[in-house]
Amino acid sequence: MAIKSQVRWPIADESTPELVLEKFAPEQTYKTRVYSALKQAITNMDIYSSNEPTWLDERQLSERLGISRTPVREAIAMLEQQGFVKSMPRRGIIVLRKTKREVIEMVQAWAALEGMAARLVTQRAKDADIAKLRPMFAEFDETHKPSDYLSDYSTANIRFHQTIIQLTGSQVLAEMTENLLLHVRGIRQITIGRDDRASQSILDHRAIIAALEARDTELAEKLARDHTLGLADYVDKHSEGIFD
Known part of the structure; x- marks a missing residue:
């Protein structure tokens, strides 16, 4: 009786190099996309044509983008860290002008x-x-x-x-x-x-x-x-x- 040879396939843990991978996070992707969209929109603004301040509203932004307020809030936080905007309690988000x-x-x-x-x-x-x-x-x-x-x-x-x-x-x-x-x-x-x-x-x-x-x-x-x-x-x- 013929003896079938047994092939030992490599176990995944043996053949796959150790990769540091993070799970895909849809919410994080939204945040990045919202950040890019808001940054582009702010860049296109003519904020120095008037001395009147330019305000953004978190709720209106989320409605216009058709997404929840969480990624908008996170994107605003990123823009604030970079000095583009500043959150003003009970007033909204102001686009910052330089001196x-x-x-x-x-x-x-x-x-x-x-x-x-x-x-x-x-x-x-x-x-x-x-x-x-x-x-x-x-x-x-x-x-x-x-x-x-x-x-x-x-x-x-x-x-x-x-x-x-x-x-x-x-x-x-x-x-x-x-x-x-x-x-x-x-x-x-x-x-x-x-x-x-x-x-x-x-x-x-x-x-x-x-x-x-x-x-x-x-x-x-x-x-x-x-x-x-x-x-x-x-x-x-x-x-x-x-x-x-």
């Missing part, structure tokens, strides 16, 4: 990061990707001046600066500038219409693009950094009505 000095320091930090971003773009980005920058301002000329179409130009302006960061391919730079964007963006939108700054802004942008296209690393870094430092200097000298 003049804080904003200037944030713009200066952005200038340093964007200068490095421009340097990295000359070294890493593809020609086809750099070529996407110039069309952002193609519609603006003497018959379609930035100063006459401030809303459109402001949108192109912010997109330009965001794209510079994205073209580096650096996740670290993206994360470092993400929290600065809320305040830098708001200040750019307000000041761009003052003292014909839009006209100078588009000249600066086109000079930066030319340096990036030419792969002139040192010039691109300097132009990008100095352009944003100009915003910090302007806020320092001409910020009447912006801050409380």
